[in-house]
Amino acid sequence: MSDVAEIEELLEDVPEGQTGEKFLVFSILGKLYSFPSRQISEIALFDAVYPLPMMPSFVVGVVNRYSVPYALFDIGLLFHKAPCKRNKVLILKDEIDHIAFLIDDVSGIADIHPENLFITERGVETGELTDAVGATFSWNENDVFVLDVNRILSRVSGEDV
Numbered sequence: 755m756s757d758v759a760e761i762e763e764l765l766e767d768v769p770e771g772q773t774g775e776k777f778l779v780f781s782i783l784g785k786l787y788s789f790p791s792r793q794i795s796e797i798a799l800f801d802a803v804y805p806l807p808m809m810p811s812f813v814v815g816v817v818n819r820y821s822v823p824y825a826l827f828d829i830g831l832l833f834h835k836a837p838c839k840r841n842k843v844l845i846l847k848d849e850i851d852h853i854a855f856l857i858d859d860v861s862g863i864a865d866i867h868p869e870n871l872f873i874t875e876r877g878v879e880t881g882e883l884t885d886a887v888g889a890t891f892s893w894n895e896n897d898v899f900v901l902d903v904n905r906i907l908s909r910v911s912g913e914d915v
Contacts, residue, residue, distance in 0.1 A: 774866050
C-alpha cells in the first residue's frame with residue numbers, strides 16, 4: 755500500500771460499530787511498527803528537509819507542512835543505528851507535539867481489540883527499542899510494535915516519563 759491519498763482515506767474511514775482501536779502499521783528497516791491512528795495527522799511523501807545544526811544524527815531536521823515546522827526523527831537511526839529509506843513522513847497531530855517520523859512504507863490499518871493488545875514494560879537499559887514500545891500485537895502473522903510517543907520523546911530528551 756503506497757498511495758498516500760488511499761492511506762489518508764483509510765484513516766478517516768472508521769467503520770461503525772467497531773470496538774477495537776485502529777492502528778496505522780508501517781515498516782522501518784524490515785520491522786513493523788504502529789501508532790494509534792488517532793495520533794496521526796497525515797502521511798506525506800519524503801520531501802525537502804531543512805537540517806538543524808548541532809543535533810543528534812537521528813534528528814534529520816525540520817519539515818514544513820502547511821507553514822508549520824515539524825521536527826523530523828529517524829527511528830531507524832535512533833534505535834537501530836541504521837537510517838530509514840526516507841520514503842515517507844508520518845506526521846503526528848499538533849495536540850501531541852510538532853514532530854514527524856521517517857518511515858519506509860505503510861503496511862495497512864489494523865483494528866485491534868483491547869484483549870489482543872499486549873502492554874510491554876520499559877526496558878532495563880536506556881537506549882533500547884523497548885524503551886519506546888508501549889505494547890505489541892499480532893497482525894497478519896507478524897508481530898507489530900506499538901510506539902509510545904511520550905517514551906520516544908523521553909528517550910530523545912534523556913528524561914524519564
